Amino acid sequence: MSDHESALQAALIAHLAAAPSLSALIDGRVWDAPPRDAGFPHLLVGRSASRPVAAEGCGLEHRLSLTVVSRFRGTEEVRAIVAAVRARLHEATLAADGVRTVSLAVTLADVFRGGDGARTWAVIRLRAVTEDIDS
Numbered sequence: 001m002s003d004h005e006s007a008l009q010a011a012l013i014a015h016l017a018a019a020p021s022l023s024a025l026i027d028g029r030v031w032d033a034p035p036r037d038a039g040f041p042h043l044l045v046g047r048s049a050s051r052p053v054a055a056e057g058c059g060l061e062h063r064l065s066l067t068v069v070s071r072f073r074g075t076e077e078v079r080a081i082v083a084a085v086r087a088r089l090h091e092a093t094l095a096a097d098g099v100r101t102v103s104l105a106v107t108l109a110d111v112f113r114g115g116d117g118a119r120t121w122a123v124i125r126l127r128a129v130t131e132d133i134d135s
Helices: 002-015 020-026 077-087
Strands: 042-052 060-070 101-111 120-132
Touching: 002 020, 002 042, 002 060, 002 077, 002 101, 002 120, 020 042, 020 077, 060 077, 077 101, 077 120
Parallel strands: none
Antiparallel strands: 042 060, 060 120, 101 120
16 A cells, blocks of 8 residues: 555645646745745645545545645735635545545635734645555
């Protein structure tokens, strides 16, 4: 069985970074950890949890969190990024390293201002089911 978690993360980052509509907003700044000199706004692949799916093909169900960070005062920029992420992932099939998604959906988007007033954030929750491509 392949490393579904790493494959899904790699496919997700590549898929989001390659989206023209999203690139116009975040200029390819999609990471699992921001570099020291990270520009704004940017998108981070963060928390993830997975569990086996009791079905033929022995896939995994994943719950992931994406975080958008912006220095724009107000929620307009973050909401545009959330909409671009949702559109890019809608009915997408991602594949990397011998693993593909059989289901992928945005299940929640939460937009809020930071306590310091200098940043606006969004947390986007995803649900994905993956399987080995050989299945």
